[in-house]
Amino acid sequence: MTQPASPDESAVRLAAVRKLISRAAGDAGRKSAEVTLVAVSKTFPAEAIAPVLVAGQRVFGENRVQEAKAKWPALKQQFSDVELHLIGPLQSNKAREAVEFFEQIETLDRPKLAAALADAIQKTGRHPELLVQVNTGAEAQKGGILPGEADAFLARCRDEFHLKIKGLMCIPPVEDPPSPHFALLARIAARNGLSTLSMGMSADFAAAIQCGATQVRIGSAIFGVR
Ligand SMILES: *Cc1c(COP(=O)(O)O)cnc(C)c1O
Secondary structure (H helix, E strand, C coil): CCCCCCHHHHHHHHHHHHHHHHHHHHHCCCCHHHCEEEEECCCCCHHHHHHHHHCCCCEEEECCHHHHHHHHHHHHHHCCCCEEEECCCCCHHHHHHHHHHCCEEEEECCHHHHHHHHHHHHHHCCCCEEEEEECCCCCCCCCCECHHHHHHHHHHHHHCCCCCCCEEECCCCCCCCCHHHHHHHHHHHHHCCCCEEECCCCCCHHHHHHCCCCEEEECHHHHCCC
């Protein structure tokens, strides 16, 4: 686990990030209420997360099921209205745990996982929001449906697995200018009638908001370096 920034520091950073989100939204002719801040708390311990909760933040992203299950139940006893997003790769054999634990799963990226999630939803009666991850840069090491296969995969999620998909998520290649990737994700969402776009991290969230992001996933700008 990473050393937490001092509590005051993370609350100040959170306020600064919120201000930058408002400014980017205003700059794009959008309302800041259209953009949900997902505070990415992966690798940070509960003591580092608590001050951000106290400062009013309620939506958090974690990239591992086990880590989230170890950290969050105690925090949720104090802050019961927390909303947790899974933003990391999900193994099919952990689909049920993820469905039970998260309010949103952002990383649905293959038919086998779609089948496992459909089964878990049916068995548990829990319905987390689901986003399909698109590998906009077609990177071999990254999860996500290829852009050219996204329409067919979304149709399959609906028709074969009877899953309700809320939107799309992407992580552009670090070496590329991000905006063309954000614009591509926005086009795929628009032609499939999807309203939620999870895109933009600490380094590029203003560009993502310009391209229509409705969720930004921000870690280091709030919690410090990992
Ligand atoms: C870690 C992570 C983030 C946050 O990245 P920062 O650069 O720290 O803001 C966002 N999205 C995903 C999928 C991540 O894994």
